[in-house]
Structure formats: C-alpha cells, structure tokens
Amino acid sequence: MAKRIQFSATGGPEVLQYVDFTPVDPAAGEVQVENKAIGINYIDTYVRSGLYPPAKLPSGLGTEAAGVVIKVGTGVSAVKPGDRVVYAQSTLGAYSEVHNVAVEKVALLPHNLSFEQGAASFLKGLTVHYLLRQTHEVQPGEVFLFHAAAGGVGLIACQWAKALGAKLIGSVGSDEKAELAKHAGAWATINYHKEDIAQRVAELTQGEKVGVVYDSVGQSTWQASLNSLKRRGLMVSFGNASGPVTGVDLALLNQKGSLYVTRPSLNGYITNRAELQYASNELFSLIGSGAIKVDVKEEQKFALADAQRAHQVLESRNTSGSSLLIPGR
Ligand code: NDP
Numbered sequence: 001m002a003k004r005i006q007f008s009a010t011g012g013p014e015v016l017q018y019v020d021f022t023p024v025d026p027a028a029g030e031v032q033v034e035n036k037a038i039g040i041n042y043i044d045t046y047v048r049s050g051l052y053p054p055a056k057l058p059s060g061l062g063t064e065a066a067g068v069v070i071k072v073g074t075g076v077s078a079v080k081p082g083d084r085v086v087y088a089q090s091t092l093g094a095y096s097e098v099h100n101v102a103v104e105k106v107a108l109l110p111h112n113l114s115f116e117q118g119a120a121s122f123l124k125g126l127t128v129h130y131l132l133r134q135t136h137e138v139q140p141g142e143v144f145l146f147h148a149a150a151g152g153v154g155l156i157a158c159q160w161a162k163a164l165g166a167k168l169i170g171s172v173g174s175d176e177k178a179e180l181a182k183h184a185g186a187w188a189t190i191n192y193h194k195e196d197i198a199q200r201v202a203e204l205t206q207g208e209k210v211g212v213v214y215d216s217v218g219q220s221t222w223q224a225s226l227n228s229l230k231r232r233g234l235m236v237s238f239g240n241a242s243g244p245v246t247g248v249d250l251a252l253l254n255q256k257g258s259l260y261v262t263r264p265s266l267n268g269y270i271t272n273r274a275e276l277q278y279a280s281n282e283l284f285s286l287i288g289s290g291a292i293k294v295d296v297k298e299e300q301k302f303a304l305a306d307a308q309r310a311h312q313v314l315e316s317r318n319t320s321g322s323s324l325l326i327p328g329r
Contacts, residue, residue, distance in 0.1 A: 003327070004096030005307045008058040010050030013311035016061065018304070026073035026100045033085060033106075034098055036115035038325040039064035039123055040302075040310055041152070042216075042241055047092065048311065051240065060093025061307075062325075066109055066118035076103050078273070084109040088123035089266060095307055097327045104273040107280045112288055116301070120322035121294040123266070124153045125283040126276075127238075128160050130269035133282070135236050135262060136212045140165035143205055145197075145213040145228050147221050148241060149186055150177035152322040156292060157214070158184035163291040169204060171197055171221070173317055180320050198227035212236060219243035231257035238264055296322050303329040 002023050007015040026032045044062055046052040066086040069079050079085055086109045087094075090101040109118045132138045138161065146161070148154045149170025161168035162185030170186035172178050178189040190200045202209055209230040215221050216239025225235055237245060253259040270276050286292040300323040302310040313319055 002097040003304060004060055004093065004098075005062070005304065006058045006060050007048060010048060010053055010057075013048070013308040013315070015048065016307045016311065018307070021096075023098045024100070026071050026076075028074045029076060029103055030073040030100045031069050031076055031079055031085070031103050031106055032071040032098060032100050033065065033067040033087065034070050035065040035067040035094065035096060035327055037066050037119035038062055038094055038096075038304065038327070039066075039088070039119040040314060040323040040325060041123055042239065042314065044095075045311055045315055046240065051244065054092055060091075060096060060099075062094035062096075063090045063092065064088040064119060064123040065090075065094045065099065066115040066122070069106075070098070072103075073100075078103055079106060079108065084111075084115070086113075086115075086118035086122045088126060089270065095304065095325060097304065104276065107276060110284050110288060113284070116296060116324060116326075117287070117294050119324055120152070120296050121156065121283065121287060121292070122280070124322060125156050125287075125292070125294075126270060126279050127153055127266050128156045129279040129283055130264065130266065131214055131236060131238065132157065132160055132164065132166075134269060135264050136234055138164055138166045138212070141167065142211070143167040143169065143187070144210050145169045145171065145201055145225070146186075147171045147192075147213075147215050147217045147225070148173075148239075149181040149189065150184075150320045151216075152319075153216065155180065155184045155321045156294070158186045159292045160286065161185060161187075163286055169201060169210070171217075177320055192221070192224075197221065197224035201228040209233070214238065216240075217242050218245050226252065226256050226259060229256065229259055233257070233259055235259060235261045236264065237261060294322060296324055300324065301326055301329070
C-alpha cells in the first residue's frame with residue numbers, strides 16, 4: 001500500500017483527500033518512481049477546481065516530482081532501478097508516494113541537484129525555457145514584461161532573463177515580492193496593486209513600450225498587457241491565475257497596433273524525449289552554473305497529507321517561488 005492525494009469531485013482545496021492505494025506495476029514504456037519531492041504547480045489548482053477538469057473521477061493530481069526509479073516496464077532502457085530522476089507532464093497522480101510515468105517524461109536528475117531542487121524547478125524551468133527561448137527568442141538588452149514575477153515560474157524567469165542579458169520588467173502583487181524579483185534579476189518591477197502597469201511600462205521605456213508580454217495572470221491583466229505592447233508586439237498568454245481570458249474582440253489587436261497573440265503550453269513544445277532533453281540540458285546547465293537558484297522557503301514545503309493547505313496558501317497569493325509536497329514529512 002502507498003499514500004496519495006485524490007479527489008472525487010472538483011471544487012476548492014477541501015476536495016483533496018489523502019488516501020491509501022495499491023500501486024500497480026509500470027506498463028510497457030513506463031517507469032515507477034518513488035517520489036521524494038513533488039512540485040506544486042498553479043495548473044494543479046485549475047484541474048482541482050474544474051477549470052481544466054480531469055477525464056474521470058476520482059482522479060489523482062499533479063504532474064511533476066523528483067525521486068528514485070524503483071521498477072521499469074518492458075521496453076525501457078533510458079533509466080533503470082536506482083536512478084535519481086525528475087519528471088514533468090506525467091499523467092495526473094504525481095501527488096503520491098509512488099507514481100508510474102511514461103519514460104519520455106523522465107530525465108536523469110544531475111548529481112548536483114537535490115530532489116527538492118529538481119521538483120521545484122523542472123516543470124517551471126522547462127516552461128521558462130520555451131517562453132524565453134522559443135515562443136519568442138529574447139535578445140540581450142531587450143526589455144520585456146513578465147507578470148507574477150515573484151511566483152514559481154516568475155523567479156526562474158527573472159534569473160533566466162538576467163543570464164540572457166535581457167531586461168525583465170516584473171509585475172508583482174506586493175512590495176516584498178518586488179524585492180524578491182529584483183534580487184532574482186528583474187531589471188524593474190511594478191506593483192500592480194499600486195501602479196498602473198501600462199503607464200509604468202511606458203515610463204520605463206521612454207514611451208516605446210515593449211515588444212513582448214508574458215502574461216500568466218489572465219483576466220485581470222489582459223487589457224494592461226495589450227496596452228503595454230508596441231506596434232506589432234507579441235502577447236504571450238500562458239496562464240489564468242486570476243481567471244481565463246474570454247470573449248476577445250479580435251479588432252482590439254488591430255486597434256492597438258497590429259498585435260500578435262499566442263496561447264502556448266508546455267505540451268505544445270515538449271512532445272518527446274529529444275525535446276525534453278534539449279530543454280532540460282539548458283535548464284540544468286544554468287542551475288549547475290549558479291545562474292538559476294531554486295531555494296524553496298521552509299514554510300512552502302508541505303507534507304503530502306497537507307495538500308489542502310498547500311493549495312490554500314498558493315491560491316491566497318501568499319507564496320513566492322516554488323512550493324513542494326514532501327512524502328513522509
Ligand atoms: P505562481 O507561484 O506564479 O502563483 C501564481 C501567482 O499569480 C500568485 O502568486 C500571484 O502573484 C499571481 N496572481 C495574480 N492574480 C492572481 C489571482 N487572482 N489569484 C491568484 N494568484 C494571482 O504559480 P506557478 O509558478 O505555478 O505558475 C505561474 C503561472 O504560469 C500560472 O498561471 C500557471 O498556470 C502558468 N503556467 C503555464 C504553463 C504553460 O505551459 N502554459 C506552464 C506552467 C505554468 P502576485 O501576488 O505577485 O500577484
């Protein structure tokens with residue numbers, strides 16, 4: 001028997017239950033991982049709440065963890081029992097002591113990374129990789145806007161931008177978060193509870209505005225993001241922390257200067273092991289060189305049994321950087 005989080009109805013954090021289950025052997029092409037640290041991602045709240053409902057209920061939750069391979073299914077040669085690994089984009093169920101994962105979602109965890117660092121950085125770092133290196137290739141010296149800059153994805157983005165020599169303007173929800181984003185490498189910050197985003201972006205760029213905005217906040221920042229873009233700028237809408245953007249009038253893009261919009265997801269960028277390897281090599285080398293640090297605050301490391309509280313804290317906007325669930329804690 002093992003323990004995991006599951007839910008039988010979508011809803012608030014209270015639907016998450018800590019239950020016993022009997023792990024089954026990994027199928028062909030799968031590996032079984034004993035999770036040592038589990039990544040909490042904002043998307044997990046969308047799945048739990050029903051914004052992105054699971055295919056069937058009851059369902060497991062979570063798609064990212066780091067741990068040790070304990071069994072492999074037939075046809076698996078890339079990893080073996082005993083290997084330290086990290087995975088992202090698994091089928092739902094990573095909030096568990098043990099999880100079966102398709103081998104193409106699994107990477108070997110470099111020796112200089114702890115399980116906690118792996119689970120805190122993998123999905124979020126792969127996301128920053130595709131956003132800054134592929135969706136739009138950020139150039140040295142380029143100024144751009146990135147919302148929720150002190151969040152899990154955000155603090156990695158600040159550091160990655162600095163490593164690229166780019167100037168990230170980070171929007172955040174408090175002065176304390178502004179400090180954290182600045183410390184991580186943001187060139188400038190905007191506290192969106194106190195300042196007008198588009199006006200501040202215009203001031204910071206001497207009226208030029210920016211060529212790209214990365215927006216994971218969604219509903220509440222959509223207009224400000226479009227207003228921060230220069231002519232033919234790119235709006236990258238990659239999340240819905242404040243609710244989804246709906247009912248868009250395409251004429252707006254014309255009126256605001258022939259803008260472009262994309263709505264990407266990691267699943268559109270990493271679809272096989274070669275793509276995973278390419279992105280994770282860049283991520284791990286930046287972590288290895290010290291350019292990206294992923295320190296998780298002690299109060300954001302929760303016991304697996306405490307997933308309800310972990311979600312409450314994440315959704316209350318009281319976290320910065322990544323949060324983890326730790327089995328056996
Ligand atoms: P975060 O740690 O960034 O937490 C979300 C943050 O969003 C909050 O801390 C808060 O920061 C900000 N926020 C703004 N408005 C609200 C609101 N109304 N309610 C709650 N939070 C709000 O989470 P993650 O790092 O896990 O993810 C960041 C975003 O990136 C999410 O939207 C997620 O869905 C998206 N994402 C998208 C991926 C993709 O491929 N499309 C992949 C990975 C993540 P503040 O207090 O500063 O406002």
